Amino acid sequence: MPQVVCYPDNKSVDLESGQTILDGLLNGDIPITNVCGGQAYCSTCRVMLLEGIENCTDATQSEIALAKKLDFPFHVRLACQTKVLQGDVKVRRLVNDDQDIDIVDHQFSSGTTGNKKAVTLLVAKIRGATNFDEINFPYDTFYTMSRYFQCLHKIVHQYGGVINNYMDHLAIATFGINHESNSAAQAVWAGLEMLKSQEELNHFLGQLSYQPLNLTIGLHFAEVVLVAADPQRLDLIIPVGSAVSLSQQIEASNVRAKTSILMSESVYAQVQSQVILGRKGNITVGDQDIKVFEPVGMTGDPPVIEQVTAAESKSLLGRVSTFMDRFSGKKRR
Secondary structure (H helix, E strand, C coil): CCEEEEECCCEEEECCCCCEHHHHHHHCCCCCCCCCCCCCCCCCCEEEEEECHHHECCCCHHHHHHHHHHCCCCCEEECCCCEECCCCEEEEECCCCHHHHHHHHHHHHHCCCCCEEEEEEEEEEEECCCCHHHHCCHHHHHHHHHHHHHHHHHHHHHCCEEEEEEECCEEEEEECCCCCCCHHHHHHHHHHHHHHHHHHHHHHHHHCCCCCCEEEEEEEEEEEEEEEEECCEEEEEEEECHHHHHHHHHHHHHHHHCCCEEEEHHHHHHHCCCEEEEEEEEEEECCEEEEEEEEEEECCCCCCCCCCCHHHHHHHHHHHHHHHHHHCCCCCC
Protein backbone atom coordinates (compact mmCIF):
# COMPACT_ATOMS: atom_id res chain seq x y z
CA MET A 1 0.00 0.00 0.00
CA PRO A 2 1.51 3.37 -1.03
CA GLN A 3 2.35 5.80 1.74
CA VAL A 4 2.36 9.61 1.70
CA VAL A 5 4.54 11.59 4.09
CA CYS A 6 3.21 15.14 4.43
CA TYR A 7 5.10 18.23 5.58
CA PRO A 8 5.12 20.52 7.52
CA ASP A 9 3.01 18.09 9.60
CA ASN A 10 5.64 15.33 9.37
CA LYS A 11 2.88 12.73 9.32
CA SER A 12 2.41 9.70 7.10
CA VAL A 13 -0.79 8.08 5.82
CA ASP A 14 -1.54 4.98 3.78
CA LEU A 15 -3.41 5.41 0.50
CA GLU A 16 -6.05 2.95 -0.62
CA SER A 17 -6.21 1.84 -4.24
CA GLY A 18 -7.50 4.61 -6.54
CA GLN A 19 -7.46 7.20 -3.77
CA THR A 20 -6.19 10.73 -4.42
CA ILE A 21 -3.56 12.32 -2.24
CA LEU A 22 -6.22 14.79 -1.05
CA ASP A 23 -8.59 12.08 0.14
CA GLY A 24 -5.79 10.17 1.79
CA LEU A 25 -4.54 13.21 3.73
CA LEU A 26 -8.06 14.17 4.82
CA ASN A 27 -8.73 10.62 6.02
CA GLY A 28 -5.49 10.84 7.96
CA ASP A 29 -6.69 14.03 9.71
CA ILE A 30 -4.10 16.18 7.96
CA PRO A 31 -5.63 19.65 7.46
CA ILE A 32 -4.99 20.11 3.74
CA THR A 33 -6.99 23.05 2.35
CA ASN A 34 -9.53 22.25 -0.38
CA VAL A 35 -11.88 25.15 -1.04
CA CYS A 36 -13.60 23.73 -4.13
CA GLY A 37 -14.08 20.22 -2.78
CA GLY A 38 -11.62 18.50 -5.11
CA GLN A 39 -12.95 19.84 -8.44
CA ALA A 40 -9.66 21.31 -9.71
CA TYR A 41 -11.12 24.83 -9.65
CA CYS A 42 -9.33 26.64 -6.84
CA SER A 43 -5.81 25.11 -6.61
CA THR A 44 -5.81 25.44 -2.80
CA CYS A 45 -4.91 21.75 -2.38
CA ARG A 46 -1.65 22.32 -4.25
CA VAL A 47 1.29 20.32 -2.92
CA MET A 48 4.97 20.21 -3.76
CA LEU A 49 6.18 16.70 -4.54
CA LEU A 50 9.48 16.36 -2.71
CA GLU A 51 10.07 12.70 -3.54
CA GLY A 52 8.34 10.02 -5.58
CA ILE A 53 6.91 12.06 -8.45
CA GLU A 54 7.59 9.07 -10.70
CA ASN A 55 5.15 7.05 -8.58
CA CYS A 56 2.24 9.39 -9.29
CA THR A 57 -0.36 9.48 -12.04
CA ASP A 58 -0.01 12.00 -14.84
CA ALA A 59 -1.87 15.29 -14.50
CA THR A 60 -5.52 15.24 -15.59
CA GLN A 61 -6.78 17.65 -18.25
CA SER A 62 -8.38 19.80 -15.55
CA GLU A 63 -5.11 19.94 -13.64
CA ILE A 64 -3.12 20.72 -16.77
CA ALA A 65 -5.42 23.65 -17.58
CA LEU A 66 -5.15 25.13 -14.09
CA ALA A 67 -1.41 24.52 -13.83
CA LYS A 68 -0.91 26.31 -17.15
CA LYS A 69 -2.99 29.27 -15.99
CA LEU A 70 -0.95 29.59 -12.79
CA ASP A 71 2.37 28.58 -14.39
CA PHE A 72 3.06 25.81 -11.88
CA PRO A 73 6.45 24.06 -12.08
CA PHE A 74 6.26 20.33 -12.84
CA HIS A 75 6.66 19.27 -9.21
CA VAL A 76 3.68 21.30 -7.92
CA ARG A 77 0.55 19.18 -8.27
CA LEU A 78 -3.09 19.31 -7.23
CA ALA A 79 -3.66 16.77 -4.48
CA CYS A 80 -7.28 16.32 -5.59
CA GLN A 81 -6.18 15.11 -9.02
CA THR A 82 -3.07 13.12 -8.14
CA LYS A 83 -3.04 9.44 -7.27
CA VAL A 84 -0.09 7.31 -6.20
CA LEU A 85 0.28 4.14 -8.27
CA GLN A 86 3.12 2.49 -6.43
CA GLY A 87 5.88 3.36 -4.02
CA ASP A 88 5.92 6.15 -1.47
CA VAL A 89 5.84 9.90 -1.94
CA LYS A 90 6.72 12.92 0.15
CA VAL A 91 4.76 16.15 -0.24
CA ARG A 92 4.59 19.59 1.33
CA ARG A 93 1.31 21.44 1.71
CA LEU A 94 1.54 24.89 0.08
CA VAL A 95 -1.71 26.44 1.38
CA ASN A 96 -1.84 26.18 5.14
CA ASP A 97 -4.25 28.81 6.47
CA ASP A 98 -6.73 31.56 5.57
CA GLN A 99 -3.93 33.98 4.75
CA ASP A 100 -2.56 31.51 2.20
CA ILE A 101 -6.05 31.23 0.69
CA ASP A 102 -6.10 35.01 0.32
CA ILE A 103 -2.75 34.78 -1.48
CA VAL A 104 -4.21 32.21 -3.89
CA ASP A 105 -7.20 34.46 -4.57
CA HIS A 106 -4.86 37.37 -5.23
CA GLN A 107 -2.76 35.15 -7.47
CA PHE A 108 -5.79 34.40 -9.63
CA SER A 109 -6.84 38.04 -9.89
CA SER A 110 -3.40 39.60 -10.41
CA GLY A 111 -1.88 36.94 -12.67
CA THR A 112 1.27 36.55 -10.54
CA THR A 113 2.56 32.99 -10.28
CA GLY A 114 5.62 32.95 -8.04
CA ASN A 115 7.86 31.85 -10.92
CA LYS A 116 10.57 33.99 -12.47
CA LYS A 117 9.65 36.15 -15.44
CA ALA A 118 11.86 38.10 -17.82
CA VAL A 119 10.97 41.79 -17.74
CA THR A 120 12.59 45.16 -18.37
CA LEU A 121 13.04 47.37 -15.34
CA LEU A 122 13.14 51.16 -15.56
CA VAL A 123 14.47 53.16 -12.62
CA ALA A 124 13.91 56.93 -12.74
CA LYS A 125 15.22 59.41 -10.20
CA ILE A 126 15.13 63.15 -9.73
CA ARG A 127 18.73 63.99 -8.83
CA GLY A 128 20.13 67.01 -7.07
CA ALA A 129 16.87 67.27 -5.12
CA THR A 130 17.72 65.84 -1.71
CA ASN A 131 16.78 69.16 -0.11
CA PHE A 132 14.03 69.93 -2.60
CA ASP A 133 11.44 70.45 0.11
CA GLU A 134 13.79 72.72 2.09
CA ILE A 135 14.47 75.23 -0.68
CA ASN A 136 10.87 75.40 -1.90
CA PHE A 137 7.59 76.29 -0.27
CA PRO A 138 5.45 73.19 0.47
CA TYR A 139 3.04 74.00 -2.34
CA ASP A 140 5.95 74.45 -4.78
CA THR A 141 7.16 70.97 -3.88
CA PHE A 142 3.66 69.56 -4.18
CA TYR A 143 3.00 71.19 -7.53
CA THR A 144 6.35 70.41 -9.12
CA MET A 145 6.48 66.76 -8.07
CA SER A 146 2.80 66.24 -8.91
CA ARG A 147 3.46 67.43 -12.47
CA TYR A 148 6.49 65.15 -12.72
CA PHE A 149 4.77 62.02 -11.40
CA GLN A 150 1.73 62.70 -13.59
CA CYS A 151 3.94 62.80 -16.70
CA LEU A 152 5.86 59.72 -15.53
CA HIS A 153 2.70 57.67 -14.99
CA LYS A 154 1.20 58.71 -18.33
CA ILE A 155 4.29 57.78 -20.34
CA VAL A 156 4.94 54.47 -18.56
CA HIS A 157 1.30 53.45 -19.04
CA GLN A 158 1.38 54.57 -22.69
CA TYR A 159 4.24 52.18 -23.43
CA GLY A 160 2.75 49.23 -21.56
CA GLY A 161 4.63 49.51 -18.28
CA VAL A 162 3.49 49.45 -14.68
CA ILE A 163 4.90 51.71 -11.96
CA ASN A 164 5.68 49.42 -9.03
CA ASN A 165 7.23 51.65 -6.44
CA TYR A 166 7.75 55.26 -5.45
CA MET A 167 10.32 56.22 -2.86
CA ASP A 168 10.94 59.93 -2.37
CA HIS A 169 12.38 61.03 -5.74
CA LEU A 170 12.85 57.50 -7.15
CA ALA A 171 10.35 55.43 -9.13
CA ILE A 172 10.59 51.86 -10.47
CA ALA A 173 8.54 50.69 -13.45
CA THR A 174 8.30 47.22 -14.99
CA PHE A 175 7.71 46.47 -18.68
CA GLY A 176 6.74 42.98 -19.83
CA ILE A 177 4.25 41.96 -17.17
CA ASN A 178 1.47 41.85 -19.78
CA HIS A 179 3.36 42.55 -23.03
CA GLU A 180 6.37 40.26 -23.12
CA SER A 181 7.65 40.29 -26.70
CA ASN A 182 9.19 43.78 -26.85
CA SER A 183 9.51 44.95 -23.27
CA ALA A 184 13.05 46.26 -23.83
CA ALA A 185 11.95 48.46 -26.74
CA GLN A 186 8.92 49.65 -24.77
CA ALA A 187 11.14 50.68 -21.86
CA VAL A 188 13.69 52.49 -24.05
CA TRP A 189 10.96 54.41 -25.87
CA ALA A 190 9.40 55.28 -22.52
CA GLY A 191 12.72 56.43 -21.05
CA LEU A 192 13.49 58.70 -24.00
CA GLU A 193 9.97 60.09 -23.93
CA MET A 194 10.32 60.78 -20.19
CA LEU A 195 13.50 62.80 -20.79
CA LYS A 196 11.78 64.78 -23.53
CA SER A 197 8.81 65.38 -21.26
CA GLN A 198 11.13 66.45 -18.44
CA GLU A 199 12.74 69.10 -20.69
CA GLU A 200 9.31 70.44 -21.59
CA LEU A 201 8.31 70.41 -17.93
CA ASN A 202 11.48 72.27 -16.94
CA HIS A 203 10.72 74.96 -19.53
CA PHE A 204 7.25 75.33 -18.07
CA LEU A 205 8.57 75.37 -14.51
CA GLY A 206 11.14 77.99 -15.46
CA GLN A 207 8.38 80.32 -16.63
CA LEU A 208 6.90 80.00 -13.13
CA SER A 209 10.30 80.61 -11.49
CA TYR A 210 10.47 77.03 -10.17
CA GLN A 211 13.73 75.08 -9.94
CA PRO A 212 14.32 72.64 -12.86
CA LEU A 213 14.29 68.87 -12.41
CA ASN A 214 17.33 66.70 -13.23
CA LEU A 215 16.10 63.25 -14.31
CA THR A 216 18.32 60.17 -14.67
CA ILE A 217 17.15 56.74 -15.87
CA GLY A 218 18.52 53.18 -15.73
CA LEU A 219 17.23 50.22 -17.79
CA HIS A 220 17.90 46.52 -17.28
CA PHE A 221 16.36 43.33 -18.72
CA ALA A 222 16.41 40.27 -16.44
CA GLU A 223 14.34 37.67 -14.64
CA VAL A 224 12.49 38.67 -11.47
CA VAL A 225 9.79 37.20 -9.27
CA LEU A 226 6.58 39.23 -9.57
CA VAL A 227 4.72 39.57 -6.28
CA ALA A 228 1.20 40.92 -5.86
CA ALA A 229 1.64 43.38 -3.01
CA ASP A 230 -1.85 44.72 -2.25
CA PRO A 231 -5.12 42.75 -2.48
CA GLN A 232 -6.98 46.04 -2.94
CA ARG A 233 -4.86 47.05 -5.94
CA LEU A 234 -4.59 44.42 -8.66
CA ASP A 235 -2.15 46.61 -10.61
CA LEU A 236 0.43 46.82 -7.81
CA ILE A 237 2.89 44.11 -8.84
CA ILE A 238 6.34 44.32 -7.23
CA PRO A 239 9.47 42.90 -8.94
CA VAL A 240 11.75 41.10 -6.48
CA GLY A 241 15.32 39.98 -7.10
CA SER A 242 18.90 41.11 -7.55
CA ALA A 243 17.97 42.62 -10.93
CA VAL A 244 16.14 45.44 -9.14
CA SER A 245 19.30 46.45 -7.28
CA LEU A 246 21.35 46.26 -10.47
CA SER A 247 18.83 48.50 -12.25
CA GLN A 248 19.23 51.08 -9.50
CA GLN A 249 23.01 50.96 -9.80
CA ILE A 250 22.78 51.46 -13.56
CA GLU A 251 20.62 54.53 -12.93
CA ALA A 252 23.09 55.84 -10.34
CA SER A 253 26.00 55.43 -12.77
CA ASN A 254 24.58 58.30 -14.84
CA VAL A 255 26.14 60.70 -12.34
CA ARG A 256 29.70 59.54 -13.00
CA ALA A 257 29.11 59.15 -16.75
CA LYS A 258 27.39 62.56 -16.97
CA THR A 259 24.52 61.02 -18.89
CA SER A 260 20.77 61.06 -18.39
CA ILE A 261 19.90 57.50 -19.45
CA LEU A 262 21.85 54.23 -19.53
CA MET A 263 20.86 50.67 -20.37
CA SER A 264 22.46 47.32 -19.66
CA GLU A 265 23.83 44.98 -22.31
CA SER A 266 20.77 42.75 -21.94
CA VAL A 267 18.54 45.63 -23.03
CA TYR A 268 20.89 46.69 -25.82
CA ALA A 269 20.94 43.16 -27.25
CA GLN A 270 17.21 43.38 -27.91
CA VAL A 271 17.05 46.89 -29.35
CA GLN A 272 20.39 47.19 -31.16
CA SER A 273 18.74 47.09 -34.59
CA GLN A 274 16.71 50.22 -33.88
CA VAL A 275 18.53 52.15 -31.17
CA ILE A 276 20.73 55.19 -31.81
CA LEU A 277 23.67 55.07 -29.41
CA GLY A 278 25.63 57.79 -27.74
CA ARG A 279 28.37 56.71 -25.37
CA LYS A 280 29.12 53.27 -23.97
CA GLY A 281 31.32 51.98 -21.18
CA ASN A 282 31.55 49.78 -18.09
CA ILE A 283 30.41 50.12 -14.50
CA THR A 284 31.61 48.05 -11.57
CA VAL A 285 29.00 46.20 -9.55
CA GLY A 286 30.57 44.17 -6.76
CA ASP A 287 33.36 42.27 -8.46
CA GLN A 288 31.78 42.42 -11.92
CA ASP A 289 32.20 44.82 -14.82
CA ILE A 290 28.83 45.57 -16.43
CA LYS A 291 28.61 47.04 -19.94
CA VAL A 292 26.25 50.01 -20.24
CA PHE A 293 25.04 51.95 -23.28
CA GLU A 294 23.51 55.39 -23.73
CA PRO A 295 20.44 55.38 -26.00
CA VAL A 296 19.87 58.80 -27.57
CA GLY A 297 17.09 57.84 -29.98
CA MET A 298 15.08 55.04 -31.60
CA THR A 299 14.36 54.48 -35.29
CA GLY A 300 11.06 53.30 -36.71
CA ASP A 301 7.68 53.51 -35.06
CA PRO A 302 7.15 53.15 -31.32
CA PRO A 303 5.39 49.97 -30.14
CA VAL A 304 1.61 50.09 -30.10
CA ILE A 305 0.23 48.92 -26.78
CA GLU A 306 -3.35 47.75 -26.36
CA GLN A 307 -4.56 49.49 -23.23
CA VAL A 308 -6.92 47.72 -20.82
CA THR A 309 -10.21 49.60 -20.67
CA ALA A 310 -12.18 50.26 -17.53
CA ALA A 311 -14.83 47.85 -18.77
CA GLU A 312 -12.23 45.09 -19.13
CA SER A 313 -10.87 45.81 -15.65
CA LYS A 314 -14.35 45.61 -14.25
CA SER A 315 -14.84 42.32 -16.03
CA LEU A 316 -11.70 40.93 -14.37
CA LEU A 317 -12.89 42.05 -10.97
CA GLY A 318 -16.24 40.48 -11.73
CA ARG A 319 -14.58 37.15 -12.46
CA VAL A 320 -12.65 37.33 -9.20
CA SER A 321 -15.84 38.16 -7.33
CA THR A 322 -17.58 35.21 -8.94
CA PHE A 323 -14.69 32.98 -7.91
CA MET A 324 -14.98 34.11 -4.31
CA ASP A 325 -18.76 33.82 -4.25
CA ARG A 326 -18.60 30.31 -5.65
CA PHE A 327 -16.64 29.02 -2.71
CA SER A 328 -17.71 31.40 0.07
CA GLY A 329 -20.12 28.79 1.42
CA LYS A 330 -17.51 26.02 1.41
CA LYS A 331 -15.94 25.09 4.71
CA ARG A 332 -12.22 25.86 4.78
CA ARG A 333 -10.39 22.92 6.17
